[in-house]
Structure formats: structure tokens, C-alpha cells
Amino acid sequence: MRKRRWLGAGASLLLLATVALTGCGAKNEPASTNTGGSATTAPADDGSAVQAIKDRGKLVVGVKFDTKLFGLKDPGSGEVEGFDIDVARAIAKKILGDETKLELKEVTSKTRIPMLDNGEIDLIVATMTINEERKTQVDFSDVYFHAGQSLLVKKGSAIKSIDDVTKDTKVIGQKGATSIKNIEEKVPGLRVQQYENYQEAFTALKAGKGEVLTTDNAILFGMSQQDPEYVVVGGTFTDEPYGIAAKKGNADLVAAVNETLKELKDSGDYAALYEKWMGEKPPEE
Amino acid sequence: MDFSFVGSYSGDFLEGFKNTIYASLLGLAGSFVLGLVLAVMRIAPWKALRAIGTAYVEFFRNIPLLLVVYIFYLGLPSLGADLDGFASGTLGLMIYTSAFIAEAVRAGIQSVPAGQMEAARSTGLSYVQAMRLVILPQAVRIVIPPITNQFLNLVKNSSILGVVAGFDLMYFADNVNSYTFQTMETYMVAAAFYLILTVPLAYATNVLERKLARTG
Numbered sequence: 078m079r080k081r082r083w084l085g086a087g088a089s090l091l092l093l094a095t096v097a098l099t100g101c102g103a104k105n106e107p108a109s110t111n112t113g114g115s116a117t118t119a120p121a122d123d124g125s126a127v128q129a130i131k132d133r134g135k136l137v138v139g140v141k142f143d144t145k146l147f148g149l150k151d152p153g154s155g156e157v158e159g160f161d162i163d164v165a166r167a168i169a170k171k172i173l174g175d176e177t178k179l180e181l182k183e184v185t186s187k188t189r190i191p192m193l194d195n196g197e198i199d200l201i202v203a204t205m206t207i208n209e210e211r212k213t214q215v216d217f218s219d220v221y222f223h224a225g226q227s228l229l230v231k232k233g234s235a236i237k238s239i240d241d242v243t244k245d246t247k248v249i250g251q252k253g254a255t256s257i258k259n260i261e262e263k264v265p266g267l268r269v270q271q272y273e274n275y276q277e278a279f280t281a282l283k284a285g286k287g288e289v290l291t292t293d294n295a296i297l298f299g300m301s302q303q304d305p306e307y308v309v310v311g312g313t314f315t316d317e318p319y320g321i322a323a324k325k326g327n328a329d330l331v332a333a334v335n336e337t338l339k340e341l342k343d344s345g346d347y348a349a350l351y352e353k354w355m356g357e358k359p360p361e362e
Numbered sequence: 363m364d365f366s367f368v369g370s371y372s373g374d375f376l377e378g379f380k381n382t383i384y385a386s387l388l389g390l391a392g393s394f395v396l397g398l399v400l401a402v403m404r405i406a407p408w409k410a411l412r413a414i415g416t417a418y419v420e421f422f423r424n425i426p427l428l429l430v431v432y433i434f435y436l437g438l439p440s441l442g443a444d445l446d447g448f449a450s451g452t453l454g455l456m457i458y459t460s461a462f463i464a465e466a467v468r469a470g471i472q473s474v475p476a477g478q479m480e481a482a483r484s485t486g487l488s489y490v491q492a493m494r495l496v497i498l499p500q501a502v503r504i505v506i507p508p509i510t511n512q513f514l515n516l517v518k519n520s521s522i523l524g525v526v527a528g529f530d531l532m533y534f535a536d537n538v539n540s541y542t543f544q545t546m547e548t549y550m551v552a553a554a555f556y557l558i559l560t561v562p563l564a565y566a567t568n569v570l571e572r573k574l575a576r577t578g
Binding site for chain 1: 435436439440444446447525527533536537539540541
């Protein structure tokens, strides 16, 4: 009997702990800077999406809050900053003539399309790769960032691109990432040293355990900023084009976004933005 | 459960198994020899030797194995010594386990009655001779069970190679898992491979123990 009671006490403690923990987790999640005024975009094709934004006087954009270089909320200031944010500002300026008439809402890869569909946001600017499946769900703008797999090496390394990687090159990657399969297919016979996560992989690179670290260029740019002794080389050898998404049918809004992107590129502002966040000039197209 | 994926990854599993065997054998031999030397140092009649032995044992026995291996793998390069994952993992394993083996052997030696040493020395044997011919043969029998435990631990701890890209069984099991997401099945296959090593090892030492008990 006595033993039973202890068991019961233990079980309820465990239960309590679980509840407390999940409670904390839940609290952390909803972190949108919701200042009221949700975007109720008019449906359909009649060119009214842009008008609806103008009537509201504010562009509502879904961005990542947790992605380095693209959309990251500074825990100190509470400001969200990144490449995606600056692109969103440019769109707000184009449509409303004022880049501050912009509301940022946090999205994740999971929530972004539903939020677009139910009108909570006008646009998704959130490291979203254009692919065929998604094209049936949303309307994409032109490509605004060429993501893809690239190489990080120590400054002055003999390896300048994927062509310099042979099967005897010591390559480092993250366990289970598609980037491992990609590069092992590109370089037959190559064996990648794999680590639990990117921080460990980068530590191993810095300790000289390998000559090259490979994964998406966006992650590599982040590492390069952490330690400028390491640089991204050779451009991308896989292609993951990021696009800006609008609700299906909002052709006028997509057109406005494409115009913004074109103006940014023509004026050289795009290159400046790219260099501001990625630490290097954009690749030639 | 569906184990049909194992066939297409059998090369990975087997290579990992091979490297786990290598690491274990090197680790067993190295840690045993090192452990014996340390044990003798710890009870030597010279103070300096005792101090060195004690410092070594207490240091490596009381820090995590992962830390030892990281020091060899990531720390040493800053001093100019660059070991790959397999070498630093195996070396770390050897050095870490030797501290435990030293303790087991020391306890075994000290359980041989002190009169044995006195008697051996009075017949004219030197300290080293007495140790080698009289004390150690008796101590070995006593220390087989605790040393068996350390050996089994060493084989299992060789999975530490998995975190420093040492291409062992654990490393490949992690990889296979991240490709197939057949988590339960993958790790059960890995467990089976470890058992292939550890069960016979435990059995063999049991036989040895019984044999020594009879002849001794």
C-alpha cells in the first residue's frame, strides 16, 4: 500500500512537470506584433487587392522571426530585422509611399499559407522556396533570393567552387541533411563527415577537421559573419529560389511586388541590401 | 516493424561495425596495459610515482568521457596535434577507461595479504620481481570480474566515436536513421551488433574466471 502511494505521488509530480513544461512552451509561441487591424484582403481577381491595402493604409506581411539574416527578432530591442524585412519595407514604400506603413506578423513554414488564405496577411516574405506544389496554393512573385547549397572554406583555401571538390576532399556537413546526398551525388566516392548540428560542424571546420563545410548558402552566410576568416565560395550548385507569395488570384498585388523587385535591382538597392545581410555581392544572373 | 530497409544500408552498418571492433580492440589492449602500469604506480613504494598515478586516475575518472574525447578532437589542434575522429575517439576511450581499470587492479592487488609481499621480498626478490611473480598472478584472478565490467563499458562507450565523425556503428546508425526515419528499427539493428560483441566478451571472461579459479 505504502509503495503504491509513493508511486502515485511520483506520477502526479511527473504529470505536473509535464503540464508546467508544455505550458511554458505554449507561452513562447505566439509572438506576433499584432497591433490590431488585420488584413482582410478582398478576394478575387479584380485588381482590388492593392486597393484594399491602400484603403487600410497598411501592408501586412508574414515574416520569419527566428531566421538569421532573413527575419530575426532581436530579443533586446524587440525589433525584427533581416533581408526579408527590408524587402517588405520596399514593397510597403512602393504601394503606400511610406516604408513604415508596414505590419510584420510572425509566420512559420507551417502557418504561412493558412494565414495568407484567411486574410491575416497580404504577403509572405519568409524564406519560401518556389515549387510546383506551392504554386497551386499561392501566387508567387519573381525570385527575390537564390538560395541553394554552397561551400564554406577558410580564407585563401585552394577550393574555389564545387569543381575543386574531389573524393579525397575532407567535407563536413550535418547529419541527415539533403545537402549531404546532393554533394555525394555530385562527387562520386566522396564521404562527408557528419555532425549533430551546424554549430558542431562549424566547430569541426574551425578545428581543421575538414576543408569544406557544405549546406544552404543562407546558413553559411550566417557562419561567415560569425567568423569572417571563413568565406562562402563558388555560388550555389543546387537551386532553391525564394519567392514572395500572395493569395491565389491577387494578380495586381503580385505585379506590384514584381515591379518593386525590378526597381530595387535596377537602382542597385537590391545589391546593397544583399551585401548588407549576406556580406557579399549578389551572384550574377 | 519493417526491417526491409536494412539490406540497402548493410554496407554502412558493416563498416561501422568493423570500426567499432577496431576501436574496441585497440581500446581494450591500450587501456589494460595503461591501467596495469597506473595501478602499480599508485601502490609503488615511491612517493612521486604514487602522486602521478593518483593525479592521472582522479583526473580522468572524474570528468565525462565526452569531454575527454572533445579535448583530443577539438582541443588538441590548437596545440598543433591533429587527430581524426577515429584516433581521438579511440585514444580518449583508452585513456578514460584505463583510469577505471587502474582502480580495479589496485583494489585487487591490495586485497592480496601484505604478508605475501613481505615473504617474497625476504626470499631475496626485488620489489618488481615480487610484484610480477607473486602478487600480480594472485591479483589477476580477483580483478577479472570488475575488469570485465570495464571492458564491456569500453565497447559500449566506443559509441562516443559517433559524435566526432569516427565512422563507428553509432555514427552510421544515426545516419541511417536520419535518411530512413525508421528510428526504432535502425537502433535495434545497432543494438544487435553491439550485443554480438559484448555477449561473447562477457561469456569468455566468465570461462576464464572459472578456469583460473580451478587451477589457482
